[in-house]
Amino acid sequence: NAGVTQTPKFRVxxxxxxxxxxxxxxxxxxxxxxxxxxxxxxxxxxxxxxGEGTTAKGEVPDGYNVSRLKKQNFLLGLESAAPSQTxxxxxxxxxxxxxxxxDTQYFGPGTRLTVL
Amino acid sequence: GQQLNQSPQSMFIQEGExxxxxxxxxxxxxxxxxxxxxxxxxxxxxxxxxxxxxxxSNGRLTAQFGITRKDSFLNISASIPSDVGIYxxxxxxxxxxxxxxxxxxxxxVKS
Numbered sequence: 001n002a003g004v005t006q007t008p009k010f011r012v013x014x015x016x017x018x019x020x021x022x023x024x025x026x027x028x029x030x031x032x033x034x035x036x037x038x039x040x041x042x043x044x045x046x047x048x049x050x051g052e053g054t055t056a057k058g059e060v061p062d063g064y065n066v067s068r069l070k071k072q073n074f075l076l077g078l079e080s081a082a083p084s085q086t087x088x089x090x091x092x093x094x095x096x097x098x099x100x101x102x103d104t105q106y107f108g109p110g111t112r113l114t115v116l
Numbered sequence: 117g118q119q120l121n122q123s124p125q126s127m128f129i130q131e132g133e134x135x136x137x138x139x140x141x142x143x144x145x146x147x148x149x150x151x152x153x154x155x156x157x158x159x160x161x162x163x164x165x166x167x168x169x170x171x172x173s174n175g176r177l178t179a180q181f182g183i184t185r186k187d188s189f190l191n192i193s194a195s196i197p198s199d200v201g202i203y204x205x206x207x208x209x210x211x212x213x214x215x216x217x218x219x220x221x222x223x224x225v226k227s
Contacts, residue, residue: 004158031213040125042204042217043159058214090158094213105215107158 001026004108006091012114013081021076021111023091030096032074033058033105034066036087043090049074050096081115088112119143122205122218130226135192137221139205147208148181148188149215154201162203163190197227 004025013019023032030051035043035058045058047066055066063085065077074093078085092105122139129135139148147166151159163174165181165188172179178191188205205218 033214040219042120042122042219043215044217045214048214059216092158096213104161104164105213107160109156109158 003027004091004093004106006089006108006111008111009109010112012116013078014116015082017081018077018079019081019113020078021089021091021113023074023076023093023108024072025074025091025093025106026072027093027106028071029093029106030071031094032068033092033094034064034074034076035090035092036060036085037090037110038087046076046089081113083115086113086115119216120205120207120218122221124221125219126222126224128224128226129195131195131197133195135195135199135223136189137203138187138189139218140187141207142186144185145207146185148179149206149208150177150179150188150190151204151206151217152201153204153220159202159204192223195223195225197225199223200225 007022033048034046037043044060046064049055049068052071067075089111091108094105120141149164150162152162153159163172163179168185169183170181176193180189202220202222204220206215
């Protein structure tokens with residue numbers, strides 16, 4: 001099992017450009033998440049999904065959109081990148097509470113994004 | 117906004133020393149978690165705590181869930197160089213299994 005994978009690993013954008021970050025998991029997890037990590041701030045939840053075709057806002061959703069068209073994939077989009085979105089982005093996945101494996105979120109290796 | 121206060125922000129210790137860090141909240145939570153992030157990697161779960169007062173160990177790591185359900189502590193005994201990284205506390209928000217993280221404690225070990 002590859003676990004949670006993220007592409008790309010690094011990206012540099014100019015202000016106003018758009019891009020999509022891809023997250024894939026092969027553990028058949030129902031839940032998926034996108035976080036951003038900034039120095040001294042911990043990880044903050046951007047958006048999450050509790051199942052295929054569903055998404056919801058987290059703590060810091062502005063400037064981002066997400067889609068979960070397939071259970072194994074969760075895409076994070078930046079329509080018009082801003083320097084404030086320079087960060088390290090982590091995707092995670094977990095089983096649902098109903099399936100009994102709620103607490104452990106498995107994280108990908110991260111995408112380092114710089115917006116100039 | 118940020119609901120967890122984690123301290124200390126960073127520690128630089130000698131190999132072999134014990135380490136202690138803690139996390140507090142103004143709200144009650146029913147599940148407390150401790151994650152470790154190695155440099156350049158995503159966080160990995162170390163210990164999960166489900167019951168107030170619970171003390172749980174994982175090798176040299178010991179964590180406690182505070183009796184008030186508003187705090188938790190993580191101790192590392194006899195630190196080694198591979199303990200370096202960022203340690204995060206986290207609590208579970210019930211719907212969607214969402215996590216709220218503390219700001220992290222950066223641990224550096226001098227050998």
